Amino acid sequence: MASDVRAVVSTGKGAPVEVATIRVPDPGPGEVVVRVQACGVCHTDLHYREGGISDDYPFLLGHEAAGVVESVGDGVTHVEAGDFVVLNWRAVCGQCRACKRGRPQYCFDTHNAAQPMTLTDGTPLEPALGIGAFAEKTLVHSVQCTKVDPQARPAVVGLLGCGVMAGIGAAVNTGGVGPGDTIAVIGCGGVGNGSIAGAAMAGARRIIAVDKDPKKLDWAQQFGATHTVDASARDTVEAVRELTDGFGADIVVDAVGVPETYQQAFYARDLAGTLVLVGVPTPEMRLELPLLDVFGRGGALKSSWYGDCLPERDFPMLTELYRQGRLPLEKFVSEEITLDQVEQAFDRMHRGEVLRSVVML
Template identity: 70%
Template sequence: MPHQVKAVVVKAKDEPVVIETITVPDPGPGEAVVDVLTCGVCHTDLHYKQGGIGDDYPYLLGHEATGVVSQIGEGVTQIAVGDRVILNWRAVCGECRACAKGQPQYCFNTHNATQKMTLQDGTELSPALGIGAFAEKTLVAAGQCTKIDDDVDPAAAGLLGCGVMAGIGAAINTGEVKRGESVAVIGCGGVGIAAVAGARLAGATTIVAVDIDGAKLELAKGLGATHTVNSREEDPVEAIRKATGGFGADVVIDAVGRPETYKQAFYARDLAGRVVLVGVPTPEMALELPLLDVFGRGGSLKSSWYGDCLPSRDFPMLVEQYRLGRLDLDAFVSERIGLDQIEDAFEKMHRGAVLRSVVEL
């Protein structure tokens, strides 16, 4: 029988979010219904609200979530009712050319639930990133559920579902940071600070955090930065070189996603170093670099999609690092809130006053 649950919906561009009763259908083949425990408030949810991702309103917001599987559909074998799971927005197909090459983290045919959740009048909802977890229950593809042990704080573990995974993965997976290397991270919001934590987890010995906000730089120090640079006060390229013996960093991660910061990352790396772009640019942005400089500096220029993660591989590993005290996910949880406080959380996020507000249901 379909479920009637409370959920946070935005009905038109830039309108305030509202709490609505929505209908969540029973799961079909390959689907699961998940009782949501926690869901982080991410910039991507704000982008949906502002029309920055599309105009398929109404949107059911929320995607950085943990929950408990309450129903499974036909053919679902990888999860069972009662499993604690982190939700992800890239259920791999197992059949496309990336999956066939043994690189499912680059799957070109990721998918979500086939059925639609709806408002009570039957209007179909567009779930944020195919999840829609600012809700008491949500419907997802079973492949969007990654089982984890239930002895860790769900509010902390759930942040691996998006922003924290994007940052950690930019360092570990895309940047392939190795023990003893130097890393610089430009932009110390949630994703950037997660990249700092990822660099430390990978064994980097010099980690330079760059931002224009002193408070964010202090947070970065707490999560592994060995050097901080306030780019309002000094040239970040020169500061990164100074911190790395005059050479530049082995890996520079741009967690802002602007032409200005990308150029800083490009010139702040050592010869044959790696640049990783994990900050998301807007459509009108364009980059101009001398082609001779691209050739002459060698190395690689990479983009990181979702931290190039494979949830089935990376989520349990990172939860274990959290349990062992090597990854401080608790530091990313700035506050715990209810469904009715999401507008306030968006405002705090816009001011840079929080790393993550987490909704607890």
């Protein structure tokens, strides 16, 4: 029987979000209903509200979530009722050209639930990143559910569902940071500090945090930054070079995603160094670089989608590292809030006052 639950809905571009009653259908073949326990407030949700993703309103927001499987549809063997899961938006299909070439982290045909969730009048909702977890319950495809240690705090491990995983993966999976490497991270919000935490976990020798906000630089040190650069007072490229014996960093992560920071990241690399773009640009942004510099500096210019993660591999591993005290995921949780406080959380996030607000259900 379908469930009527409370959820956060975005009804129009720039309009404040609303808490509404939505209808969650019983799971069909391959689908799962999850009782959501916690969901982080991510910039991507704000992009949806602002029309930066599409104009398919109304949106059911929320996607950085953990919860318990309540019911499963026909053919589901991956999870069962009672399993504690983190939701993911890269539900690997196993059949597309990327998967068949052994590169499932680039899966081009990820799974989502086939049935829509709706308003009570039948209006279909577009769930954020195919999840829609600012809700007491949500309907997802079974492979969007990744089982993790049930002893872990939902508010903490749910953040692996998007931003924190994107940051850790940008440094570790995409950038390949390892013992002895130097890395600079430009932009020290949730994603950037994820990269810093990942680099510290991987044994990087020097971790340089770059931001204009002193509060964010303080946060970065809590996650393992060995040096900080105030970009409002210093030239980023010169500062990174000074801190890397004049050479530049082995890896530079751009967690902002604007042309200015991308150019800084490009020139702050060592020769043959790696640039990783994980900050999300907007459609109108354009980049200009001398092609000779692209050729002459060598190395790799990479984009990181979801930290190039494989949820089935990475979520349980990172949860275990958190449980062992080796990955300080709990430090990302700035506050715990209710569904009714999401609009205010967007404001605090936009002002840079929090790393993550987490909705508790």
